[in-house]
Amino acid sequence: MTAGSTQSWESTLDAVVVYAQGAVCRRLTRGHVPPDGRVRVTGLPRTVDPGSLRARVLGASGPRVTEARVETGAGRLGPDAPRGLRDEVERLKDACEAVRGRRDRVMSRIEEVGALRPVPPPRRRDDPRHRRTPVDAWLDLAGFVDERLTGLHHRLSELEEALRVAEHEVEVAADRLARASTDAPSAHVESTVCAVLTVDGTGEVELELEYGVPGAVWVPAYRLAYRQGDGSGRLLLRASVAQRTGEDWTGVRIALATADLRRRTDLPKLRSIRIGRSQPAPAPAGWREPPAGLAGLFSGYDAAGTRPAVPVTARAASPMAGGAPAEFLSAPPPPPPPPPPSAPVQARAKHGGPPAPGSMSYGAAPATWGAAPVAPGAPAPAAPGAPAPGAVPPPPPSPPAGPPRPSSAELDYASLVLCGPDEQGDRRGRLFAEAPFDPVVAEHRRRAEAVASLPLPGQAVRPRESAGSFDHRFDAAARADVPSDGTWHTVTVGEIPVGLRAEYLCVPSVEQTVYATLVLSNATGQALLAGPVEVTVDDEFLLTAALPTLAPGGVRRVGLGPAEGVRVTRRTNLHESASGLRGNTTVLNHGVRVELANGLPRPVRVEVHERVPVTGDPDVRIEERAGWAAPVEGAGPDQYAPGTRVWRLDLPAGATAALDGGYEIRIPTGKALVGGNRRS
Template sequence: MPARCLPALLVLLSAALPCLAAESTTTEGRVSAVTVYQGQALVTRQIELENAGGLTEIVVTGLPAKVQPGSLYAEPGDGVVVRSVRYRTRPVEQDVRAEVRELDQQLQDLQDKLAANARRRALLGERTEYLKQMEGFTTGTANAELKSGVLNAETLKSLTQFVFQERTEIAEQELTSQVEERELRQELELRQRKRNQLTQGSAKTVREAVVFADLGQPGAKQLSLTYIVTDATWSPSYNLRADAEAGRVTVEYNASIQQMSGEDWTDVDMTLSTATPSLVATAPRLDPLAIRLAAPTPEQQAASRDFAKAKSELMQQQRKLATLRNSYAADSPVFDGPMAGERLNDMFADHIQSESAPNAPATPGFAGGRGGGFGGMFAGSSVTADAGLNRISDEMQLLDFNGDLGRGRVAEQQPANSQGISVSYQLESSASLPSRSDRQLIQIASLPLEGRFYRLATPVLTEFVYKEAMLVNSTDMVLLAGPSATFLAGEFVGRGEVPTVAAGESLQVGLGIDTALRVSRELVEKKSRTQGGNRLVTFDYQLSLENFSGEEVDVRLMDRLPKPNSDEIKVTLVEPGKPLSEDQEYLKKQRKDGLLRWDLKVPAGAAGLDQQTIAYTIQLEYDKQLQIVGMPAK
């Protein structure tokens, strides 16, 4: 075929092919649901398209600064087929957030006012220079006229008054201008700090998800876009409102939320969770471990001797790397590229020892050993997350083979987080949370719990007597550990802590000091005698309770016996004074540790000679050549 015929043939072929060019539409969608984890959040945007169909490129714009690109996922609605989802950034002239744009406009207005103020001050300077010239002219003319005898005193007076009047007006305007400039600069600095706080140094960049989809026949279409953002977290907190007369405490379970993701959440369905979202669905691959024999290096011998410390540090690294693996997509640069090893070493900076640290024990390395601490574990190589986990596990197993287990043990199964439990709470109503640095409080639930109210007296610790209530979590909701503010009869009485409480578990709540009660403890008598090679010592104690109120109160009076660590010391409760508590929880948990508890009813007005007392006696028997010393609490 002649070459000159090819262009015409290509034109005919292109005209015969169907047009497959995709339409393009841009939308921000609407943030409809958010699951807040402790450190990040899963955001869902609803995308609604009117009268759309066929192949369409849907650009979801205005994604937040803290979005994780690898977490983008599009869920198609009815009649929609998603072909691809990708992330892109695009520079813009103005910040994409309305709040930031408003601040930018305010900053521009303030700068314009400062420029106008500077121009007015410049004009005042020009007026001052003009007056100086006029003064020189007036003075010279007056001298000449005075010499010639034709001085016009009235004209000179008018000119002088004009000059001084002008100088006074200029001085007042300069002072006003200086005050205005100072106020404008203060306002400018305030707005600038607020903008920096909102943007945290982000550039004028719009972040977008490009969804390529087949929308089918024209009509109303829907799809959702989900993604994970960082800088979002929550923690539990409580308000405890006690009503002693009703025997009830209302537990207001709140979430203290901080979200600085860069986007506002308005009227969204919100869930709070302690789970850890994962971007990786597959388990890590376990590689074979090849071993050989070699003479141990001095560094390896040192690490083997310090088995517990070396094993604990390796376990911390393993746990952190496993968490990182779940938090980053497989194609993340964290685990890819020639600098991956150095990036991982930087991430472990808080958990590994530096090679330059003096006397730092090294881990027995595989393939002949490396020595020099953990700092070089990933150095000089590109590692995947799975390879990194295998590398750490190699070190741990080699430490098991070569380490001295008798010098210390370490628990190998530790909880992934301090909570030790994974729960989620779906808020009953929609919530709104703007992106800002402040912690914002949202109520999860209000739980009225029945309880037993009493007083707790521990005279070995303090003379104050405290009000308490023992509640039972009769709901199906798990209460996570968090700080609490306590109110009794509507009045604030203090702050405390609520532990993690599962459904059906009991909860002890402090309600502040009861100023109508007072307790004391006295060693009344001490007797000592020798029996064989042992010393027997008896101690008579008296505990006293006074009630200055006009009503009878229930009091739990606590004391303790010493708890020996061996049979070399024998401790006997000779006389308890009054029967000890028969509460099963006390007998199960506290009595075996030597804690003593009496459940008393203290009458109204039991003070002075009418105070309630308990006298009890204990006996200690031990080697007469030795003396009793304390031990650290376990």
């Protein structure tokens, strides 16, 4: 089936799921199934992963998709192709070179004029004296040179300024081209990527195509709106998305996932450890002798006659799994059926799970695979290191004894390629680990994956670093547009219900300043990932803070800065005395008094932190006074240091309060230091 006889359907990008790196796109198309069932769905990007293509029929229960593969074509742009930024860059470069050429010519003229010197007349043979030059001639020449140099230097300054402006315009246009969407074709070639499907059924059907692409990243961001005195607020989840997949996401439903799209999903191999006499390693599973009837499997295909050369897609390993990209070759006519090979080679299936031992066959790649075709009657070119014509070739090396020893590449399920009936030699119907390399496809994917190295927005954290060992997915409430330009774009995901209350915190022993905080509690079943949060208080932007990862049910504080309306003062006193029968115990009596004043027009809840000493010597005793309480571990949003004591009180508007506390340190005289700081 050639490309011209296959019916083409246009498709529309409907939804995209952006992972930590990479994305999975979903396209929809509708049409009437032709009699042969072959459909070509257009619109796929140039960075599509061939191994990730999936297709299914929506709604209908009878028709189904029996085959799906990716094909790529290329052609010259027509004369009516729209001019874009690339043409603008070329035009500006030509204009810049023209200005540079005029500048160089003026500089050459300046050198020529500056080199003018007066030459005295030659002396005659019969005249013993030198001939004198008139002074006016010297002055006229100097005036001429000065006048010409003045005009040329003025012209040179104008051209240098014009050249500077032209070079700046070229740099600006080149930067715009680098930041432009990669959805447009290249300079002179338009490449088309499509999915060739085989549909088993009749009538009108709706198809869904799903495929993976590299070159997409995202980081979370938030916006918190809070009104003072109301005790309520709104937390809006937004995302910064950057993509260079080769297609613009216009009006698509976007979902954001923290999972790693490149993570391998094969099961680990648990090898037993034995103590005793060493035993030979068991033969690897998943291989067997090629079946006896494999050579005649394609007899009906060969009996149909020689077919013209058509583009054959060499399916390659998924780049998401670390494989090499595919290459598109022109397959020659199929050779006669080869004899079955004598030695098996390890292979594994490209799709599906690991097969049971003895469930597949595999073959060795011929030595001439990938060589250029030779014209009939022409001598075959000698390979590098081959013996000269007429020489006796050395005998081939004998295969190693025992079962095959597969390499790590041959044990990789995702990197194997199943060769079709149009392959050369004895490759037909067998699996191979190697994959051809297409530099054009590799360049597109290299440019797409460059977005992973974009500088992150301020205080942003990548989702894989903040999600930990769990994966989450966030679906955007509305459709969004994200062009393929490799820069950050903001997408609104939706509002997240969170608990919110305002608290004021101070540690007067460190700093006599009261800080305003917002205590967030996550009441949803999904984690809030770490990222920047823009805090708006009473519809006025206050600051941008860093929100830590908030697990389901977790509580965290977000600082809002100093609260100038609430003041705190701390006073301490120390009284040293001796006690005991012989005064052998030193008593250090510490008193702490904290005074608070609320100058705000609303009541506030203040939390005051103090700290008492902690000792590891059983002979040193610390006795606390009533007035504060030890924090309950796990009851608050913070991790408290050892010895922390907390006062919590509600302070009405315009009110003041005084908090008294203290502690006594009893030290035996033999363990007390003479002098030193008694206050800390």
